[in-house]
Amino acid sequence: MDISSINWILLLASLMVAATPILLAAIGELVTERAGVLNLGVEGMMITGAICGFAVSVETGSATLGFVAAAIAGAAFSLIFGLLTQFLLSNQVATGLALTLFGLGFSALIGQGYIGIKGLSVPHIHIPVISDIPVLGPILFRHDLMVYVSILLVAATWAVLKYTRAGLILRAVGENHDAAHALGYKVVRIRLMAIAFGGACAGLGGAYLSIVRVPQWTEGMTAGAGWIALALVVFASWKPWRVLIGAYLFGGLTVLQLNLQAAGLKVPVEYLSMSPYLITILVLVIMSSGRSRAALNAPAELGRSFHASS
Amino acid sequence: MNFRTLLAGTALALGLAGAAAAQDPVKAGFIFVGPIGDGGWTFEHNEARLAVEEHFGDAVETVYQESVPEGPDAERAMTQMALGGADIIFTTSFGYMDPTINVAAKFPNVKFEHATGFKRADNVSTYSARFYEGRAVQGTIAGLMTKTNKIGYIGSYPIPEVIRGINSAYIHAKKVNPDVEFSVIWAYTWFDPAKEADAAKALIEQGADVILQHTDSTAPQAAAQEAGDVITFGQASDMAEYAPSPRVSSIIDNWAPYYIDRVQAVIDGTWESTDTWDGIGPGMVKIGEISSAVPEDVKAKATEVMESIASGAYHPFTGPLNKQDGSAWLAEGEVADDGTLAGMNFYVEGLTGDIPQ
Structure with a gap:
């Protein structure tokens, strides 16, 4: 029918909200991968964070405690992966997939008693003065706290990776763990910290879904967001700001899809529903066609196990 | 899973x-x-x-x-x-x-x-x-309550039952408010709170201030509550935890009498294959309490519609009604037969958009 009935300001604002879970999970995974660890368990960590965060926020009545619990749960969950891959040297791809499957089942189990329970209502923060700027105000400055936290997290990740010694060490471990080891850095310990950070971020992303965006608990509610986050890291070629752009692009697609439908646009629903995944595949194909890993900026040791003896 | x-x-x-x-x-x-x-x-x-x-x-x-x-x-x-x-x-x-x-x-x-x-x-x-009888009551309230004249409808799957509900709600909203417009989003799920919440938000963003849902979770109610100034209706169950606003009324499915009947028939050995389709009259469809957020005159009008349906005096699909393409469906005073209703796969005149095939 007519696209003019779509309120673009509100659409862009809800795009930011829709993108936040993916953004949080992706920035965590980015750090993990920069340390040379490929954790395919993002979906599992997200959903664990979603149920733990929801349960704690409902029991305590505090969204903040919910997010804290989700981060802890996500980190703890990811350390299962850390233990298996870093100490027992299991295959990272297989272990990550197992983590996703385990997370989906585990969350369904602990979530039994929370189905259909009403969540909290999280206040939006209208930043004084700037939230009144026309157009930009409603789009950028009238969200809940976690939206800003996610953006700050991207900025912090970028700054740490680029400008600090800690970031340099993390990248060194990801690019050449033998050299980092020879220099005396504790490769396994650093990787474990990166994995835990990734888990905590994924947990926050999941909790954002169950505490703010829906807000309710259902089995499998992350519905593939973790996989999109994983693809996003590749799409962003392991650069934090590109993750931000990618997340808003993908988050936007899902929201735009529903808006076009509501506006009565004659677009087959099935195509719109599959569009985020199609674009993910497309990006992966384009990015991996005829170029070397180095050109893609991938960490050289991504997915390889490290043992001091080897 | x-x-x-x-x-x-x-x-x-x-x-x-x-x-x-x-x-x-x-x-x-x-x-x-x-x-x-x-x-x-x-x-x-x-x-x-x-x-x-x-x-x-x-x-x-x-x-x-x-x-x-x-x-x-x-x-x-x-x-x-x-x-x-x-x-x-x-x-x-x-x-x-x-x-x-x-x-x-x-x-x-x-x-x-x-x-x-x-x-x-x-x-x-x-x-x-006959949920569509309940939809008639909802449509009446929706048409009278909307200020933006935009009503959002979250459909599950494009099957006759859901299409019937959309048509019935639209006919009765239109009857009390000729300017009313419907936006329909097909969620392709019966139960997915995240998707239902997003759909509700998309509809609200486009100016809908009444949300009807044919999906089963309370997520659209939560989205409406957050948006404020949007009303919703409980679907299948009362959803009273969202009353008095956004949930202003509801359709409650009351299956217990039927289930008890049928199990009794099995015990007695009198069970036979039958086709039952009951509405507000026999009590299979109940209308949840119309909350205090609804003005008295609107409530009176809705109650009147409900009672005339319950008594059998009025059928929600009474002519003159045309199909969406403008072709005649029911003549003046004609009532839809159950066969057409059971297989309904068309919108009535005035609704926009297509039913996905």
Whole structure:
């Protein structure tokens, strides 16, 4: 029918909200991968964070405690992966997939008693003065706290990776763990910290879904967001700001899809529903066609196990 | 998730097999499409199941399986229930239609009751409620309450039952407010809070200040509450935790009397394949309390519509009505027949957009 009935300001604002879970999970995974660890368990960590965060926020009545619990749960969950891959040297791809499957089942189990329970209502923060700027105000400055936290997290990740010694060490471990080891850095310990950070971020992303965006608990509610986050890291070629752009692009697609439908646009629903995944595949194909890993900026040791003896 | 269902199913089958030896109480099985805690459709079916248990006491034993996907897995779940000695099995979602017919053919001695479908067999009955009667009441309230004249409707699947609801709501909203417009979003799910919430938000962003839903979760209510100044209606269940606003009224499915009737028929040996389609009059569809957020005159008008439908004086699909393409459907004073309603696959005149095929 007519696209003019779509309120673009509100659409862009809800795009930011829709993108936040993916953004949080992706920035965590980015750090993990920069340390040379490929954790395919993002979906599992997200959903664990979603149920733990929801349960704690409902029991305590505090969204903040919910997010804290989700981060802890996500980190703890990811350390299962850390233990298996870093100490027992299991295959990272297989272990990550197992983590996703385990997370989906585990969350369904602990979530039994929370189905259909009403969540909290999280206040939006209208930043004084700037939230009144026309157009930009409603789009950028009238969200809940976690939206800003996610953006700050991207900025912090970028700054740490680029400008600090800690970031340099993390990248060194990801690019050449033998050299980092020879220099005396504790490769396994650093990787474990990166994995835990990734888990905590994924947990926050999941909790954002169950505490703010829906807000309710259902089995499998992350519905593939973790996989999109994983693809996003590749799409962003392991650069934090590109993750931000990618997340808003993908988050936007899902929201735009529903808006076009509501506006009565004659677009087959099935195509719109599959569009985020199609674009993910497309990006992966384009990015991996005829170029070397180095050109893609991938960490050289991504997915390889490290043992001091080897 | 599938593994979990499998485990649950296996446990159920084992439990049933053990109990079947006793042979004594009549066993009633229920296949649910969502979790019993969905607060909507499945919740009400489960309430009715509990009512059956309470009514018959030790004479009837009930078993159920929740969150059974509409597809091949449903056949497995039904087969297990039938093998486990169930005497009557209620399959409570439209998508179980073909699986029910298939499984029923293999178990001629087990009675099947399929909700909202239209395929019957010697041992398969169908039952449904005339939800569209409730939609007429909702449409009346929606049309009178909307300030933006935009009403959002979250559809699940484009099946006759849902299309009937959209048409009925639209006709009655239009009747009291000629400027009203409907936006329909197809969610392609019965129960997915995240998607339902997003759909509700998209509709609200486009100016809808009334949200009707044909999906089962309370997520759209939560989205409306957050947006403020938007009203919603409870779907399938009262959803009273969101009253008095955003939830201003609701359609409540009341299956208990029917379930008790049918189980009684099995006990008496008088069960026959039937087709039941009851509405507000017989009490299968109930209208949840119209809350204090609705002005008195609107409430009076809605109650009037409800009572005229309940008494049989008025049918929600009464001519003159045209189809969306402008062709004539019902002449002045003509009433839609049940056959057309059961297979309804068209919008009435005035609705925009296409029904996905």
